[in-house]
Amino acid sequence: xxxxxxxxxxxxxxxxxxxxxxxxxxxxxxxxxxxxxxxxxxxxxxxxxxxxxxxxxxxxxxxxxxxxxxxxxxxxxxxxxxxxxxxxxxxxxxxxxxxxxxxxxxxxxxxxxxxxxxxxxxxxxxxxxxxxxxxxxxxxxxxxxxxxxxxxxxxxxxxxxxxxxxxxxxxxxxxxxxxxxxxxxxxxxxxxxxxxxxxxxxxxxxxxxxxxxxxxxxxxxxxxxxxxxxxxxxxxxxxxxxxxxxxxxxxxxxxxxxxxxxxxxxxxxxxxxxxxxxxxxx
Amino acid sequence: xxxxxxxxxxxxxxxxxxxxxxxxxxxxxxxxxxxxxxxxxxxxxxxxxxxxxxxxxxxxxxxxxxxxxxxxxxxxxxxxxxxxxxxxxxxxxxxxxxxxxxxxxxxxxxxxxxxxxxxxxxxxxxxxxxxxxxxxxxxxxxxxxxxxxxxxxxxxxxxxxxxxxxxxxxxxxxxxxxxxxxxxxxxxxxxxxxxxxxxxxxxxxxxxxxxxxxxxxxxxxxxxxxxxxxxxxxxxxxxxxxxxxxxxxxxxxxxxxxxxxxxxxxxxxxxxxxxxxxxxxxxxxxxxxxxxxxxxxxxxxxxxxxxxxxxxxxxxxxxxxxxxxxxxxxxxxxxxxxxxxxx
Numbered sequence: 001x002x003x004x005x006x007x008x009x010x011x012x013x014x015x016x017x018x019x020x021x022x023x024x025x026x027x028x029x030x031x032x033x034x035x036x037x038x039x040x041x042x043x044x045x046x047x048x049x050x051x052x053x054x055x056x057x058x059x060x061x062x063x064x065x066x067x068x069x070x071x072x073x074x075x076x077x078x079x080x081x082x083x084x085x086x087x088x089x090x091x092x093x094x095x096x097x098x099x100x101x102x103x104x105x106x107x108x109x110x111x112x113x114x115x116x117x118x119x120x121x122x123x124x125x126x127x128x129x130x131x132x133x134x135x136x137x138x139x140x141x142x143x144x145x146x147x148x149x150x151x152x153x154x155x156x157x158x159x160x161x162x163x164x165x166x167x168x169x170x171x172x173x174x175x176x177x178x179x180x181x182x183x184x185x186x187x188x189x190x191x192x193x194x195x196x197x198x199x200x201x202x203x204x205x206x207x208x209x210x211x212x213x214x215x216x217x218x219x220x221x222x223x224x225x226x227x228x229x230x231x232x233x234x235x236x237x238x239x240x241x242x243x244x245x246x247x248x249x250x251x252x253x254x255x256x257x258x259x260x261x262x263x264x265x266x267x268x269x270x271x272x273x274x275x276x277x278x279x280x281x282x
Numbered sequence: 283x284x285x286x287x288x289x290x291x292x293x294x295x296x297x298x299x300x301x302x303x304x305x306x307x308x309x310x311x312x313x314x315x316x317x318x319x320x321x322x323x324x325x326x327x328x329x330x331x332x333x334x335x336x337x338x339x340x341x342x343x344x345x346x347x348x349x350x351x352x353x354x355x356x357x358x359x360x361x362x363x364x365x366x367x368x369x370x371x372x373x374x375x376x377x378x379x380x381x382x383x384x385x386x387x388x389x390x391x392x393x394x395x396x397x398x399x400x401x402x403x404x405x406x407x408x409x410x411x412x413x414x415x416x417x418x419x420x421x422x423x424x425x426x427x428x429x430x431x432x433x434x435x436x437x438x439x440x441x442x443x444x445x446x447x448x449x450x451x452x453x454x455x456x457x458x459x460x461x462x463x464x465x466x467x468x469x470x471x472x473x474x475x476x477x478x479x480x481x482x483x484x485x486x487x488x489x490x491x492x493x494x495x496x497x498x499x500x501x502x503x504x505x506x507x508x509x510x511x512x513x514x515x516x517x518x519x520x521x522x523x524x525x526x527x528x529x530x531x532x533x534x535x536x537x538x539x540x541x542x543x544x545x546x547x548x549x550x551x552x553x554x555x556x557x558x559x560x561x562x563x564x565x566x567x568x569x570x571x572x573x574x575x576x577x578x579x580x581x582x583x584x585x586x587x588x589x590x591x592x593x594x595x596x597x598x599x600x601x602x603x604x605x606x607x608x609x610x611x612x613x614x615x616x617x618x619x620x621x622x623x624x625x
Contacts, residue, residue, distance in 0.1 A: 120306075
């Protein structure tokens with residue numbers, strides 16, 4: 001980061017309070033994820049049936065659930081797991097997708113065509129159902145949610161990286177890199193990938209929000225994370241049974257946490273696009 | 283005439299080129315379903331105490347003792363003859379189950395799409411007419427919020443507001459109140475069937491069950507539709523022929539509503555098609571929240587019971603719908619913009 005870049009970032013943040021707020025929100029989320037176990041007011045999995053289903057109060061400001069567990073504590077404790085799932089899934093699909101996509105875009109030819117066909121097949125699937133089937137196939141574990149979410153994100157990264165590399169591969173500086181003795185693989189990893197990284201950063205940020213929604217959706221239908229582990233999707237699923245009797249806080253607060261997390265990542269992605277590509281600013 | 287010919291030629295090529303993808307989907311689903319855990323033979327034998335001989339019998343009956351490639355060949359032959367296998371949980375052929383349940387999903391998805399479009403088009407146009415103004419920001423804000431709220435949360439909150447607090451909506455389970463008489467099944471779409479039967483009460487009951495899940499889905503897909511409308515309208519409004527139309531003294535409403543909107547609709551059409559096919563697959567969550575008897579919840583229940591055939595059938599159906607929707611959009615594109623056929 002050079003001074004001019006920092007200045008540009010500061011300029012964009014000053015002019016765009018929404019992005020600044022999103023960045024602050026993301027930082028807060030990460031802080032909560034790290035500090036989670038130390039800042040929960042109650043034990044997130046200790047049940048106490050005598051105070052079950054209590055509405056928000058001073059002692060339990062987000063209320064208690066059907067087992068008398070403090071909802072606020074459970075939301076805080078769940079942050080780490082939810083962010084971890086989303087971040088691992090997105091980084092996995094980013095690393096694999098960017099590598100495959102840029103090699104395809106650089107190399108072209110038959111391999112490129114075959115991988116393109118596989119990507120087409122993947123994209124013709126109903127993606128959420130594919131993730132469901134994968135978690136069911138691999139077993140009901142957290143790491144399998146990560147793999148499933150990574151897989152359904154993969155086609156987008158492959159296509160994106162392929163297109164971005166494809167338009168650059170015949171440019172002068174790529175030829176110069178090749179002429180100065182770099183192997184094809186080095187040209188891709190040392191020159192082309194760093195060059196498309198800014199464009200992909202936007203994709204990553206937008207994708208994080210999507211991955212959170214996806215993972216929460218999977219645990220909402222009972223795949224992946226298992227109770228009593230605190231996780232936003234499970235909390236909503238458990239609260240769903242009580243919504244028709246008016247116990248709104250069981251659903252509303254974990255839902256709010258989900259919404260805020262996704263909102264932060266989405267707004268940050270939009271903001272990043274402004275910072276990295278001033279031409280796209282609208 | 284030449285336009286029509288070129289449209290049909292294009293459609294034909296597109297259809298043929300989408301066949302390998304469809305075949306890939308079939309093979310991939312087959313493999314995926316075969317690596318699922320749990321032995322379905324054990325699951326569907328009479329009970330946990332079933333003897334070894336009985337389990338072997340069930341396995342033989344299901345063809346699970348054959349080599350994998352042979353099973354795949356059998357599966358492909360079955361699909362070609364329209365036999366999607368038999369669901370072991372409902373005991374019905376999968377095709378019959380899907381035919382039974384598809385109208386529920388389609389009715390929900392169509393209603394949601396229509397609802398989303400009637401909201402998104404005016405919002406997108408209003409934003410495009412006042413770029414950078416308050417309306418524009420408000421629309422953008424609403425869209426951003428819309429994609430951030432997961433459907434299972436917004437659905438539950440809508441139930442809380444309209445069923446528990448206001449009491450306007452009926453009990454949010456299923457397509458029709460259990461005490462209501464379903465109209466004679468003609469299309470499977472309850473709204474259309476009760477219209478044919480001239481049964482206003484049932485139609486109203488079905489509509490009141492439909493509105494909350496449809497609104498839940500519509501809120502989620504509002505953003506891509508409204509954003510695309512805005513972007514496309516902005517691009518069209520800046521073009522020469524709009525300036526000409528303005529200069530000729532046509533009323534603003536006519537310029538925007540007819541000249542600009544018609545030209546801006548093409549990208550919106552594409553997005554609407556994509557939205558439609560993703561909604562059909564992704565409404566697992568909405569169908570679960572509202573106990574909607576559609577195909578997605580059918581596949582989910584089957585998946586949780588390690589019942590392969592319905593899941594395979596469902597995925598195949600979704601992929602086919604995807605292909606058909608893309609083709610339809612291609613044809614519509616050709617009709618809406620004749621230039622495309624010529625290139």
